[in-house]
Amino acid sequence: MADYRKLLSGAIAKSAKGVSKGEIEGMLETPPNPEFGDLAFPCFKLAAVYKKAPAEIAEGLVNEIKLPGEFEKMELAGGYVNFYLNKGGLGKEVVGEILKQKGNYGAWGKRKEKIVTEFCHANTHKAFHIGHVRNIALGESVSRILEFNGYKIYRTNYQGDVGPHVSKCLWGIMENLGGKEPKDGKGIWLGGVYATASGKVKGNEELEQEMRDLTKKLFGGKDKKLQALWKKTRKWSLDYFGKIYKDFGVKFDRLYFESEMEKRGQDIANKLLKKGVAEKSENAIIMDLKKYGLGVFIILKSDNMPLYSTKDLALAEMKFKEFKVDRSLHIVGAEQNFYFKQLIKTLDLAGFKEAKKTKHISYALVVLEEGKMASREGKVITYNELMENMMEQVVKEVKGRHRGWSDKRVNENSKAISLAAIKFSMLNRDNNKEIVFNWKRALALEGETGPYLQYSYARARSILRKVKNSGKGDYSLLTEDMEKNLVSHLGKFPSVCNYSAEHVSSLPLCQHLLQMSAAFNSFYHEIPVLKAEKEFRNARLGLVKAFSQAMKNGMELLGIPVLEEM
Numbered sequence: 001m002a003d004y005r006k007l008l009s010g011a012i013a014k015s016a017k018g019v020s021k022g023e024i025e026g027m028l029e030t031p032p033n034p035e036f037g038d039l040a041f042p043c044f045k046l047a048a049v050y051k052k053a054p055a056e057i058a059e060g061l062v063n064e065i066k067l068p069g070e071f072e073k074m075e076l077a078g079g080y081v082n083f084y085l086n087k088g089g090l091g092k093e094v095v096g097e098i099l100k101q102k103g104n105y106g107a108w109g110k111r112k113e114k115i116v117t118e119f120c121h122a123n124t125h126k127a128f129h130i131g132h133v134r135n136i137a138l139g140e141s142v143s144r145i146l147e148f149n150g151y152k153i154y155r156t157n158y159q160g161d162v163g164p165h166v167s168k169c170l171w172g173i174m175e176n177l178g179g180k181e182p183k184d185g186k187g188i189w190l191g192g193v194y195a196t197a198s199g200k201v202k203g204n205e206e207l208e209q210e211m212r213d214l215t216k217k218l219f220g221g222k223d224k225k226l227q228a229l230w231k232k233t234r235k236w237s238l239d240y241f242g243k244i245y246k247d248f249g250v251k252f253d254r255l256y257f258e259s260e261m262e263k264r265g266q267d268i269a270n271k272l273l274k275k276g277v278a279e280k281s282e283n284a285i286i287m288d289l290k291k292y293g294l295g296v297f298i299i300l301k302s303d304n305m306p307l308y309s310t311k312d313l314a315l316a317e318m319k320f321k322e323f324k325v326d327r328s329l330h331i332v333g334a335e336q337n338f339y340f341k342q343l344i345k346t347l348d349l350a351g352f353k354e355a356k357k358t359k360h361i362s363y364a365l366v367v368l369e370e371g372k373m374a375s376r377e378g379k380v381i382t383y384n385e386l387m388e389n390m391m392e393q394v395v396k397e398v399k400g401r402h403r404g405w406s407d408k409r410v411n412e413n414s415k416a417i418s419l420a421a422i423k424f425s426m427l428n429r430d431n432n433k434e435i436v437f438n439w440k441r442a443l444a445l446e447g448e449t450g451p452y453l454q455y456s457y458a459r460a461r462s463i464l465r466k467v468k469n470s471g472k473g474d475y476s477l478l479t480e481d482m483e484k485n486l487v488s489h490l491g492k493f494p495s496v497c498n499y500s501a502e503h504v505s506s507l508p509l510c511q512h513l514l515q516m517s518a519a520f521n522s523f524y525h526e527i528p529v530l531k532a533e534k535e536f537r538n539a540r541l542g543l544v545k546a547f548s549q550a551m552k553n554g555m556e557l558l559g560i561p562v563l564e565e566m
Contacts, residue, residue, distance in 0.1 A: 004093055007068045008039055008083060015064040018049055030495055034488040037075065037082030038090050044079050054079030091478030091543070094491040098546040106497040106553050111150035116323050117143045119331035120250070123160035124237035125169035127191030128244055129380040130437060131333070131366045134426040137559065138363055139331045140250045141427055141506040144557045149501035154323045158256040158315060161234050165194060167214040170229055172197030187240020188384055190233060216305065219262065244383055247419060249559050254322065258311050261318070265310035268317070268350075269300040277350055287346045297342040312343055313350075320354045327357050329504065334362045334432065361504050364434040366426075381437065390418040401566075416561035420450030423559055428510040448514055450560050456517035457555065458566045460548040463529055464541070473539035482526055483543060486519040493550050497557070506558060513554045520547050 009025035016024060029040045043057040050057055058081050062074060065081075072086045085093075098105045119139025122132045139155075147153045160166075169190055172178060177200065178193035201207040217223050218230060238255075245252070269285045272278035278285050283302035289295060299309045319328055330340060340360035347355035394414040402410065421444075428448060429435055446452060478487055489512070496512040529540045552562050 004070060004085065004089075005039065007070060008041075011065055011068055012041060012061065014066070015061055016046065019046065030488075030492045031082065034485055036077065036080075038085045038488070038491075039083045040077075041081045041083070042079060043081070088476030088479045090491060091475040091483065091487045091539075094487050095473075095475040095478070095542050095546045098490060098549050099542060102549055103553060105550060106148065106494045108149045108494070108498050108501075111152075113327065114152040114154070114323065114325040115146060115327045115329060116154040116156055116319055116325045117146070117329045117331060118156045118158055118256075118319070119143075120157040120241075120245075120252075121159060121332065122157075122241055123163075123165060124234050125161075125166045125190050126194050126237075127188070127380055128241060128383045130383065130386055131380075133383055133386065133422060134363065134366050134435065135331060135333070136244075136248050136250060137423045137426040138431070138506060140248055141423075141509075141558050142329075142331065142361070142504055144559065145497065145500050145506065145509065146504075148553075148557055149498055151501070154253045154325065155250065156254045156256060156319065157252045159258070161237075161257045162215075162218060162259045162262065164211055164215055165198075166230065167211045167218060168197040168201055169194040170218070170226065170233065171211065171214060172200075173229065173233065185240075186233075186236040188382065190237055191382065216303075219305065247387075248423075256315060256318070261311035261314040262306045264314035264317070265306050265312075266300060266304065268313045269310055272299070272350055287342070287349065289342060289345055292345055294338070294342045294345055297346055299346065308339075309343060309346075313347070316343075316347055316352065316354070316358060320357075325357070327359065328354070329359055329361050331361045331363070334364050336360070337362055361431070363431040364429075366435045366437055369436055369438060386422060387415075387418060390421060391415065394418050394421075398566075413563065413566070416563055417451050417454065417566070420454050420560045422450075424448075424450030424453070424510065427506040427558055428514075430507055431505055450558075451566075453513055453517055453551065453555055453560060454563050455566050456520055457548055457551045458563050459524060460520065460544050460551070461564050463524075463544050464548065466530060467541060470541045471534075471538050473542035474535060475539050475542055477536055477539040478543055480527055482519070482523045483540070486516075486523050486543065486547060489516045489519045490546055490550050493554065497554075509554060509557060513551065513558070516547065516551060516554070520544075520551075 005025050005028055009021050009028060012024050013019065013021040024041070027042060027045060029042060031037050031040045041058075041061070043054040043061070046052075046057050047054050055076075055078050058076055058079055061081050062076050065074065067074060067083075070086055070089055071083050073084045075082045075084075101107075117139055119142075120132065120136045122128050143153050143155055172193040173181075175197070177196045178189060182189050201211055214226075218226055221227060269278065272287075273280065273285050278287050278299060280286070281296070284298050285300040287297040287299060289297050297309060298307060299313065301307060316328070319325070332340065337360065340362075344355055344358050344360070347358065391411075391414055394417050395410060398405070398410050398414050398417070402413075405413070425441070426435065478484065492512065493516070496508055500506060500509045523543075527540065529537060529544060531537075532540060555562050
């Protein structure tokens with residue numbers, strides 16, 4: 001709708017003195033309901049300029065603006081002026097624009113800003129569970145949305161490959177707690193060994209001390225046998241994670257590991273102590289942040305062993321050094337909110353100029369109905385368990401609908417539907433809202449789900465497959481209420497993409513794709529396409545094609561697989 005925006009902003013600028021045409025164009029909005037017009041101009045920001053109430057400013061504009069010929073009317077609505085395009089004008093503009101831009105429809109041009117996103121954070125030697133699924137689904141979707149909006153994105157993953165959890169797993173292997181190592185599924189097996197070993201160690205102070213000693217031994221790097229076992233099992237975890245990354249369409253530009261950060265983190269902590277930025281307390285190095293309301297932040301233990309904070313200081317330095325970005329986004333669970341406030345304030349006090357460019361993108365956890373998950377107790381639903389249960393149901397559905405399909409096609413289609421269901425259930429939530437995991441809801445294939453989006457797209461493609469060649473449509477003929485409603489939703493797609501990028505959230509896009517799908521399905525049931533007269537048929541085919549293109553663009557931003565047939 002760029003041309004109509006420019007036309008209208010030029011007309012408004014002639015009446016709204018003291019505000020530039022560019023500023024006005026940026027203020028124009030697409031109303032949430034087509035009944036309120038095709039474009040709306042809010043006058044609230046002008047109140048400070050004119051020293052008048054927004055409603056009074058709006059009334060004055062309505063009396064002065066000379067509408068371009070492409071608009072049929074304008075109406076006063078409180079502090080807004082709503083503008084209506086000539087009947088059919090919106091369809092001509094929006095559908096034509098989508099069919100012209102295709103895969104670029106909704107994109108917002110190239111921007112100079114470079115951003116590093118950090119997400120996933122699955123620790124080696126532990127299970128990859130549904131909590132990680134929310135993180136990787138959100139991290140990848142946010143990365144795609146930002147890229148689509150013109151930002152240069154570097155995807156990174158920071159993983160714990162050392163520490164008490166690794167020591168417990170290695171101890172469990174050496175004590176044969178998991179039995180004989182399997183030929184396949186070694187990464188999954190490690191998670192089970194870790195849970196069993198944790199159960200044995202819990203509450204046993206003697207074994208807890210043994211784990212602490214083993215952690216120090218592994219950190220020292222002098223025990224060659226222990227190092228060899230660590231490297232071998234670490235690779236098992238990373239190979240296993242690599243298959244999951246593929247399912248989520250993720251290609252990380254850099255995998256960071258805690259083992260890389262330990263020594264550098266120690267150096268930074270000691271330097272901060274020497275500079276007087278940090279101080280000693282009971283032989284540990286701390287940051288006293290009480291005057292900032294952030295308590296005490298320990299950055300190195302009394303025995304000189306590194307903590308998460310120690311390593312995160314080194315990570316911050318390394319990310320900005322390697323990628324030279326304008327922003328660093330840590331996509332990490334909400335339980336770390338206070339920790340990241342402490343970390344960022346410490347970086348700031350340490351003179352790390354990029355501290356202000358570092359931001360924590362918080363999201364609430366996925367919990368089981370019976371309570372919080374705990375991988376050390378085996379109280380988790382692993383990614384594999386989730387996929388196996390999902391696939392079991394979906395395969396039955398697909399086979400029932402397509403008895404002539406090969407097993408390969410059934411499995412590929414079922415996996416795509418399963419991934420759509422899983423990903424969308426994680427993305428179609430406010431970041432701050434906890435997801436209480438329920439198998440029945442997760443396996444539902446109707447309602448506000450990923451498969452519903454896939455089905456809407458496939459339904460549109462089924463119409464288009466029935467037509468070999470259609471002439472270019474006159475999209476100004478799209479004047480039926482359901483046509484206009486669908487066009488209106490399609491026209492909002494670019495602004496929703498931009499809004500999602502600005503708020504670093506997939507939820508607005510999820511909600512909009514559901515609205516687009518609902519508008520299309522209403523159109524599909526009520527408006528004839530293939531049986532319509534030729535001129536209307538061609539216009540409606542263009543609308544169907546435009547919908548399928550916008551849906552494809554949006555689904556790809558969410559990481560939802562696109563299916564031509566379901």
